Amino acid sequence: MLLIPKQFHREPRADLSPTDVTLADSQHTSSACLVVKNKSVLLPTAIVLIQNIYDHFSRARVILDSASQANFVTKQFADNANLRKQKINTSVSGLGGISTSIEYEAVANIANCNGSFFLSQTFFVIDKITDMVRATNVNLENLEIPQVMLGDPEFTRSSKIDALLGAETFFEIVKGEQIRSSLNSLIFQNTVFGYVAGGYVNTNNQEPCTNLCTLLFPEMKY
Numbered sequence: 001m002l003l004i005p006k007q008f009h010r011e012p013r014a015d016l017s018p019t020d021v022t023l024a025d026s027q028h029t030s031s032a033c034l035v036v037k038n039k040s041v042l043l044p045t046a047i048v049l050i051q052n053i054y055d056h057f058s059r060a061r062v063i064l065d066s067a068s069q070a071n072f073v074t075k076q077f078a079d080n081a082n083l084r085k086q087k088i089n090t091s092v093s094g095l096g097g098i099s100t101s102i103e104y105e106a107v108a109n110i111a112n113c114n115g116s117f118f119l120s121q122t123f124f125v126i127d128k129i130t131d132m133v134r135a136t137n138v139n140l141e142n143l144e145i146p147q148v149m150l151g152d153p154e155f156t157r158s159s160k161i162d163a164l165l166g167a168e169t170f171f172e173i174v175k176g177e178q179i180r181s182s183l184n185s186l187i188f189q190n191t192v193f194g195y196v197a198g199g200y201v202n203t204n205n206q207e208p209c210t211n212l213c214t215l216l217f218p219e220m221k222y
Contacts, residue, residue, distance in 0.1 A: 046151030068166035151194035
């Protein structure tokens, strides 16, 4: 049985506006898709603004995952974006029950790009959120993309993943509207960040992916 440690939440500041946005540079690149033979499975991603200790916002490419019991941010992004980190003593476990010690958490406001949504969240700081998966771009010719505001306009491109928003946040950001593609198995789900894509598309790839995304779950320290 997995238990979630009690986390400190700071009230979001209503007077903030994401007008001062910087890009936190990162050299680590991960794809938000899994390639398994003739299929690319896309994980829903969005561009999220994360506020640092100086009240400036940095753009983060974030996986939205309703199956994760916690939020995560990479150490590289937290350092580059100047997030406020706090020392903690806990651990997380993922597939296979492998545990990883967590030494820091970061509390920060997140926002969408038009400034209509703010929420204070706690993130566990870890070295990386996904293993490196096969670097692949999805062929746009195979896609039917609706003419709506996308949460991640470059969701078809292999790019770095900076953070993960888990179940606690997931149902705060999801809206009711869905658009199903008639040409493939993609579903576009509306969120406060725009429509995000999930599902799979057919590809010409013949080799299975050797690295899978691993999600981590908190455990209590006794």
